[in-house]
Amino acid sequence: MKNYLYVFVIFCSSIIYAQDCNSILIGEIVDFHDNSTLNGATINVTGKNLSTVSKENGKFTFKNLCDGVLELEISHPECTTKFITVTINGDTFSEIRLEHHLEELTEVKVIGDVPKSTNSAQENILSVKDIERNSGNSLGDALKKIVGVSTLNTGGNIVKPVIQGLNGSRILILNNNVRMQDMEWGEEHAPNVDVNANQNISVIKGAAAIEYGGDAIGGVIVLEPLPVVRTDSLFGKTQLNLSSNGRGGNITSSLTKSYKSGLYIKAQGSYKKLGDLEAPDYILSNTGINESGLSLNVGKRDFEQGWEGYYSYFNSEIGILRASHIGNVDDLINAINSNIPSVINDFTYDITQPYQEVTHHLGKLSYYRRFEGFGKWTTQYDFQQNRRFEYDIRVGDDADKASLDLRLTTHSVLTNIKFDAKEGFDLKVGALGRYQTNFANPDTGVRRLIPDYDKYDFGLFAIGNYELNSDWTIDVGARYDFSRIDAKKFYKVSRWEERGYDVDFADIIIEDLGTQLLTNPVFDYHNFSGTAGFHYQINEKDHLRFNYAFSQRAPNPSELFSDGLHHSAARIELGDLRITSETSSKLSASLERNTNKWGYSVAPFLNSIKDFILVEPTGVEYTIRGAFPVWSYRQTDAVLLGIDAFLYSNWTSKIRTDHKFAWVRGTDTETDTPLINIPAANFTNSITYTNPKWNNFLISLESQYVFEQTRYPDNIEVFSPEQQENVILDINTPPDAYHLLSLNTEASFTLKNKNDLTVGLSASNLLNTNYRDYLNRQRYFVDDMGRNISLRLIFNY
Amino acid sequence: MKTSTTMKRNKTLKTVLALSLMATVMTSCSSDDDTPEIINEEEIITTLTVTLTSANGTATLQSQDLDGDGPNAPVITADNLTANTTYTGSIELLNETESPAEDITEEVEEEADEHQFFFSLNGSLTDVTYSDEDGDGNPIGLEFELTTGDAGSGSITITLRHEPTKPNDGTLADAGGETDIAQTFTVVVE
Incomplete structure (x- = not known):
């Protein structure tokens, strides 16, 4: 069984035409790879009391249908249930791809040919297996499985995804169709999502999916729950993970109740606790984490209309490496020059200062209605509140006070209409309204790094895709966004x-208070974005995609307003009120082959960004407490050029190898110098042995080689008060290349139902290698995590 | 048939109304429209003044940083010292962002067990000894004796640590704690 199924749906309108309901629909469900037919798939016509099962030859038939649009729900024991709409209007032939999540152990490896937000952009999906294997990790760690995705870390638990060299506000995270508003502007602000809450995770590289926002210059991460089957059922899943590194683990559990009427209710919860993580040679003191998540989904889906209510809660308390708390630039120089951290304590589960605590609430209500012969109207309201505390080491009466206390509240209203009545041509138009307010609590007694602000957004978009013929599909889209920050x-x-x-x-200036000025900056941004591309299916195996995306992103509050000493980072961060929107033009292409024996994907890209906003060390400022490094935001023109390549081969039915390579080169074209924080090239190879006869046994060994980043901005020269002379602050030099091995094995067993228990054992950094990664902000202070052996138990019921 | 459509429509209307109502309520609850409160950071030390007294007279070393974490560097002044002399030193700390200036020295005295000055010498400055102690008999450093060597140039780095380990071996590394002051004075010894 392979990744995809093709459903060939053949519409044979009967001889008697017009409004007589005598049309016949014949469909065929075929395996994508070996063209074998699939029997036993259940096909429902939603909203009508029609249901059938595909026969031995994969065929199914519905008779006496009226012309018009129908929605089919296709479920198969080994596939994710899929809803598709088909138009019955004369003799028609249409080919629809289904994603195939397997229950059996064969890896779901995807080359980007999956449920698409776009046809022409580079898109990849994370398999449910990969999510399960990363259940105890962060979203960023899980996404690293996708070629071209890397991470920007602050230690092991604060992990921000980086897509083709870009991160932060350039990446849009869509949680169940709600754009996350969780202060993504900070380098030590990880996405506030539980990787276990959504089992359908995909990445769109670049800004082509303009439906979700025009400013996703880096890309879009789409998190969605698996669709619920319209049957009377109750099922659940519980996963327990235990890790040796951190001496803890997590548990996640979900329960879904569905009804034939289309009503469903789903609840999910997770809890995670880890103590101090460990590098090969020492404890990484104060790097524990406590995390809990909860989500609740209630809805009803019908062909004509449907609604959904969704609520999710996420809380995390993350320790920040004690040794990374430094006083001034001399401490930083000493830390960089020393190989061992300044503080190593005994292992503990306790988290003390410095640490951060973040809570995110997200609520959503959505409704859709389909109008016959017209299309589908969807509308949504969502509410989010993000509360972030950062606790630093403080003394005296302030010891237990937070140094940063921000509350970000967002309301959004979205609406769109999809015109899909015409076969082969879809047009979607939509609008967005958003209000956001940030409150920086003065009780901290520390001057605000991010000020109080109100932000208003308004967007309009239109996207269309047109199937020229069975081989060519064309995507186009345009979007306008207005944004005001006050x-x-x-x-x-x-x-x-x-x-x-x-x-x-x-x-x-609205008030002069002597040593301080109260000001009221109000900035408006008018941003345009557009995309165009094609997907050419060369033959059954080969695909070519090409996309051009133009996008603009307004500066975020951190880029505009940052001002002052960021205590936990011991650096002065300076934004600039003059910063304007950045504009990206990205060309991307991919050539893909997907066969039973082997396949590949080669995806080069070129992203030219005008007025690119970056933050980098620029010098030091002196205070009575010593000198502090200054990181300033500035704008320049930049070019990112790169390639993501992927190759797999099934040597026998049991042995498979996978090879991934990603490379990106970032250049500041104004100064012709390398850009800061561009991930180093990496090359990952793995070999997997599977044997379905031995309880779906799987074992795989993975080698990951990360090259040394040789292109980086110059280091800066600073005056060291301690040494009374100018010294080079070696703040930009990347660490050496490294090589890590990891091992994963799993098998499934039958307790009550077939293969309802999966047991897995993994080891990452198998050889306990000492290494430091360029994109880990704690690389100045400590080695990265050492070996981690983890056990997972997954029980489906 | 008609009734069911009307009912459906009513339902939709209700949903929309409920949504807008919710949005309004939530917006009004979370609105922080008022002018934000100014934050004047407390316990800031802007000025460090070291008075060095010998039989030959008085010399002063001063570091003054009126904008705290702001862009302006501290203004450092240092009088010349006399060679081969022992000075009696005392330290005064002020917060000059307030008017009148707040004397932080008193606070350090009151919380003597939570504070300690550390001195690091170079060149023509040869020796420093503590002349005061806290309730536990550990040095504070508000009072000290400084000895100069032969004529030339020298430097003294004064570091104030809050909540250091006490007692300690006299090094910053062993003391730990948070740095409240770290200033270096270059002096001419003549």
């Missing part, structure tokens, strides 16, 4: 003058 911010008079704001922004 902030109230205090500036120190000295900073105000140093930045030259007294010349450029004198009119936004």
